[in-house]
Amino acid sequence: xxxxxxxxxxxxxxxxxxxxxxxxxxxxxxxxxxxxxxxxxxxxxxxxxxxxxxxxxxxxxxxxxxxxxxxxxxxxxxxxxxxxxxxxxxxxxxxxxxxxxxxxxxxxxxxxxxxxxxxxxxxxxxxxxxxxxxxxxxxxxxxxxxxxxxxxxxxxxxxxxxxxxxxxxxxxxxxxxxxxxxxxxxxxxxxxxxxxxxxxxxxxxxxxxxxxxxxxxxxxxxxxxxxxxxxxxxxxxxxxxxxxxxxxxxxxxxxxxxxxxxxxxxx
Amino acid sequence: xxxxxxxxxxxxxxxxxxxxxxxxxxxxxxxxxxxxxxxxxxxxxxxxxxxxxxxxxxxxxxxxxxxxxxxxxxxxxxxxxxxxxxxxxxxxxxxxxxxxxxxxxxxxxxxxxxxxxxxxxxxxxxxxxxxxxxxxxxxxxxxxxxxxxxxxxxxxxxxxxxxxxxxxxxxxxxxxxxxxxxxxxxxxxxxxxxxxxxxxxxxxxxxxxxxxxxxxxxxxxxxxxxxxxxxxxxxxxxxxxxxxxxxxxxxxxxxxxxxxxxxxxxxxxxxxxxxxxxxxxxxxxxxxxxxxxxxxxxxxxxxxxxxxxxxxxxxxxxxx
Ligand SMILES: Nc1ncnc2c1ncn2[C@@H]1O[C@H](COP(=O)(O)OP(=O)(O)O)[C@@H](O)[C@H]1O
Ligand SMILES: [Mg+2]
Numbered sequence: 316x317x318x319x320x321x322x323x324x325x326x327x328x329x330x331x332x333x334x335x336x337x338x339x340x341x342x343x344x345x346x347x348x349x350x351x352x353x354x355x356x357x358x359x360x361x362x363x364x365x366x367x368x369x370x371x372x373x374x375x376x377x378x379x380x381x382x383x384x385x386x387x388x389x390x391x392x393x394x395x396x397x398x399x400x401x402x403x404x405x406x407x408x409x410x411x412x413x414x415x416x417x418x419x420x421x422x423x424x425x426x427x428x429x430x431x432x433x434x435x436x437x438x439x440x441x442x443x444x445x446x447x448x449x450x451x452x453x454x455x456x457x458x459x460x461x462x463x464x465x466x467x468x469x470x471x472x473x474x475x476x477x478x479x480x481x482x483x484x485x486x487x488x489x490x491x492x493x494x495x496x497x498x499x500x501x502x503x504x505x506x507x508x509x510x511x512x513x514x515x516x517x518x519x520x521x522x523x524x525x526x527x528x529x530x531x532x533x534x535x536x537x538x539x540x541x542x543x544x545x546x547x548x549x550x551x552x553x554x555x556x557x558x559x560x561x562x563x564x565x566x567x568x569x570x571x572x573x574x575x576x577x578x579x580x581x582x
Numbered sequence: 583x584x585x586x587x588x589x590x591x592x593x594x595x596x597x598x599x600x601x602x603x604x605x606x607x608x609x610x611x612x613x614x615x616x617x618x619x620x621x622x623x624x625x626x627x628x629x630x631x632x633x634x635x636x637x638x639x640x641x642x643x644x645x646x647x648x649x650x651x652x653x654x655x656x657x658x659x660x661x662x663x664x665x666x667x668x669x670x671x672x673x674x675x676x677x678x679x680x681x682x683x684x685x686x687x688x689x690x691x692x693x694x695x696x697x698x699x700x701x702x703x704x705x706x707x708x709x710x711x712x713x714x715x716x717x718x719x720x721x722x723x724x725x726x727x728x729x730x731x732x733x734x735x736x737x738x739x740x741x742x743x744x745x746x747x748x749x750x751x752x753x754x755x756x757x758x759x760x761x762x763x764x765x766x767x768x769x770x771x772x773x774x775x776x777x778x779x780x781x782x783x784x785x786x787x788x789x790x791x792x793x794x795x796x797x798x799x800x801x802x803x804x805x806x807x808x809x810x811x812x813x814x815x816x817x818x819x820x821x822x823x824x825x826x827x828x829x830x831x832x833x834x835x836x837x838x839x840x841x842x843x844x845x846x847x848x849x850x851x852x853x854x855x856x857x858x859x860x861x862x863x864x865x866x867x868x869x870x871x872x873x874x875x876x877x878x879x880x881x882x883x884x885x886x887x888x889x890x891x892x893x894x895x896x897x898x899x900x901x902x
Contacts, residue, residue, distance in 0.1 A: 324706045325737040325768045327699070330690035332661075341687040345673070352675045352716060413673075421671035421732065424635050426661040427688050 335428030342435020349409075349439065356405070360443055364398045364451045371518065372458060379519055384459050391455040392472065392545040393517035395448055396537060399480045400512050402443050404504045406436040407487025408497040415495045419579075429580055430572070437484055444480045448473055463550035472547040475560060479540050482564025485571030492578040511537045536563030588613045588648060588740050588771035589634060595642030596629050603629040605795035606643065611740075611773055611788075616766045618786035619775040620887070626795040627775035628668055628744055634773070635665040635742050648739040664733035665742040670725045671732070674718040678709055678728050681717060685735045703731040707761070723754030730761065741765065743774040747781060759785060779883030791890055798890050807880050810889045815853035815862065818875040822847060828871050835862040841888045850885055853878060 350357065371394070376386030413419050422432050452460075452469070462469050487504055494500045514528060515537040521529045532538055543560035546552025589611035596604040604626045611617045619627050632638040634647055636656040644651065650658035672681050682700035691699050704710045707727040712720060720728065726746065733741055746762065747755040762785055766772055776782050782789045783803045791799040791806070799806055815836070819828045829840040829849055836859075838852040853859035859878050866873055881889070 324702060324734060325765070325770065327702075327737070329736045330692070330695070333688070333690040337690075338688055341684060344687075345676070345684055348680060349675055352677075416674070417667050417669045417671040418673060419671075420632075420637055420665070420667050421685075422688075423637055424660055424663065424665050425685075425688055426657055 338431035339434035343438030346439030403483035407491035410491030462548040482567035591645035593643035618782035621792040662739040664738035668744040679713040814881040820872040820874040
């Protein structure tokens with residue numbers, strides 16, 4: 316750079332300080348760009364739910380519910396909950412990678428709303444949940460799944476899924492802030508998710524489980540969410556189902572968002 | 583008084599467990615100056631810079647940057663500074679242009695203005711051709727330039743550059759130097775850290791030498807050289823086998839420790855006066871040690887570092 320170009324470069328006036336909301340939108344734009352530049356992540360995102368849906372429906376469906384067709388009715392809402400849970404891991408891994416590369420040092424030294432980088436991660440999460448959810452629902456419909464509550468029920472169920480993804484997202488963001496290697500974030504996250512997701516009513520009816528396990532399954536937030544999503548899609552959800560399902564995401568946000576901010580700003 | 587200073591630090595301390603990474607450093611950097619912090623790996627340069635850039639909270643002491651307190655007014659400090667860290671802080675998945683547009687938007691440039699700002703920066707840093715490539719495909723020199731460009735989206739009062747040329751080849755290093763000089767000419771205060779004595783010598787109006795978390799010397803390059811003593815005697819010994827003998831003789835005659843070149847064969851020592859130097863060379867010859875070449879001159883900054891710390895930079899780096 317010569318003196319002339321640096322004079323032009325440095326002569327520019329500072330723009331007015333943008334709002335926190337505008338900062339958050341910029342990070343959302345970054346999350347959306349990642350889909351364009353890292354198409355590999357779409358493969359994971361698309362293949363895993365397709366495989367799970369097909370395998371479970373045809374391999375276990377008959378044994379678990381009498382026939383694959385009957386199993387689809389209970390399983391599609393469940394696999395949606397499961398997929399959203401596992402998808403939440405991506406932001407945590409991305410965050411951990413950004414932190415270990417020092418990218419967040421730049422963000423931290425900017426005069427921006429401190430939560431805005433995380434809002435951007437959440438935007439990425441929402442996009443991932445919607446893409447994966449739409450794929451699963453399409454396969455389900457193609458295989459014969461019929462949501463008894465119609466379009467309204469499906470939209471309401473997807474909103475519940477996003478609420479759950481939002482709550483789960485904080486767990487992985489905190490893990491991402493604490494752990495400097497993305498793979499470890501994934502391992503730690505799955506160690507926590509596996510019992511929650513599999514000891515639930517997603518795949519099987521808890522009535523067949525031993526009492527001690529059923530006691531856990533019945534209060535497991537994943538079970539509560541699955542019950543609500545099933546009810547909303549297939550018909551028959553009560554407002555109590557919906558409220559119970561929203562307790563965990565609300566608690567997680569109330570506790571983890573301030574913790575995230577504290578971990579991020581601690582210096 | 584502190585209004586005239588870009589940076590004023592008093593007794594800064596940062597501990598990591600038992601280690602005092604920064605152990606009571608004072609620093610006064612006038613506005614508009616290129617100021618270098620020179621020290622070996624692990625000296626505490628990055629830790630010091632992170633405290634000044636509000637990324638790390640001091641365990642003791644105080645500092646202001648452009649008149650704002652780093653502890654009580656970090657947001658005001660952040661609005662007045664930019665930092666290019668030791669490792670590129672770029673999003674590798676995005677293109678160079680997207681990285682700059684992202685930052686321009688975060689600073690408040692909107693729509694077309696943000697794109698124009700990004701393109702102006704790319705042009706000034708000779709990255710226009712690579713603008714639409716992903717950063718992960720950039721060379722080390724290009725990455726460094728983009729990283730510095732990213733710090734200039736709005737003109738900072740103080741620009742922090744942590745080891746801006748470490749790992750670059752000589753031509754990339756030259757281009758970063760040219761850029762740093764251009765910025766300084768335009769009035770930006772620059773605080774840079776370096777392990778290269780030559781870099782500090784070439785760029786900086788003032789240099790603080792730090793070692794093990796403490797400032798051990800400060801001044802212009804000329805003052806530092808004077809502080810060590812002028813009259814550095816450089817001696818080449820023909821017979822490698824007699825290097826140890828030669829070093830002993832020189833130490834006895836001149837009373838200062840002798841510094842050996844990495845390749846062996848060359849010795850350097852503070853001589854004080856030309857008369858003392860001549861006597862020392864004569865003593866070598868009298869011992870039957872053949873001197874192939876000798877010269878009296880001012881010390882290099884490497885030699886300055888050696889006489890300030892009594893240690894080689896190289897051996898310090900090997901320990902790391
Ligand atoms: N986050 C950290 N945790 C523990 N020790 C650290 C940390 N950062 C730096 N150190 C230690 O502090 C000392 C100074 O490090 P640093 O400031 O990075 O030196 P430099 O930048 O001069 O190479 C080193 O001994 C280093 O190991
Ligand atoms: Mg360093």
